Amino acid sequence: MTAASERDYGSDDDCEWARPPGGGWISDDLDELPNLPRRTELLYASLVFASAQTVYHSLTVGLLERALAEQAPHVFDVYRCFSLTLDRRNRLEPDVLVARARADLAPKGTRLLSDDVCLVAEDSAERDRDAEPRKYAAAGIVHLWRVGEEDALPVVHTCALDPATRTCAPTGISHNRLKPTVPFPVDIDLSTLEPRR
Incomplete structure (x- = not known):
C-alpha cells in the first residue's frame, strides 16, 4: 500500500x-x-x-509533438502533456517529452519516472525558465528545450545536463529550423507554424 x-x-x-x-x-x-x-x-x-493555453501554445506543442513522433527511433515514445515524477515532492506535466519505449507508467498508467525520460520540451513561461529547469536537471533529465516566441514563430533554446553541476547548460538557440543531433537527429521547420483561423 x-x-x-x-x-x-x-x-x-x-x-x-x-x-x-x-x-x-x-x-x-x-x-x-x-x-x-x-x-x-x-x-x-x-x-x-495549469492555466488556459493560447492558440499559439497549442499549435507549437502540436508541431513539436508531431515532428518528434515522426522522427524518433522506435526505442523512444513521445508524450504530450503527460505526468512526470521527478521525486517525491515534484511531479510536473511537460508540454512534450520523450521517454524510453515501454517505460514504466505506474499501475494506473498515469506517470513516467525521470530515469526513463531523455528530453523535455516546455513553453518558456516564467516558471518554466526558472524552477522547472532546475528540477529537471536535479532529476537527471539530460535534454531540455525551452520554447519561446519571436515574431509569432517558435524560438527553441536547447540545454543539456551538465553532470558536474547538475544544472541545465545552454547548448544553442534555433530560429526557423531546429536540427539537434541529440538525443537523436531531428529536423523541425519552425517556420511552418501558422495559426489556423
Missing part, C-alpha cells in the same frame, strides 16, 4: 485537496485525490493548476 492510498481523502464531493497535509502533498497523491482540476502538477509539495 502506498503512502497516498493510506491517506484519507474524504468523499468525492469534497475538495480535500484544498487543505494540504503537514509537509505538503507527495507525487502519489495526484493519483488518489478526488476532483483535482485537469493538468494538476506538484511543485515543491504544492499543487499547481
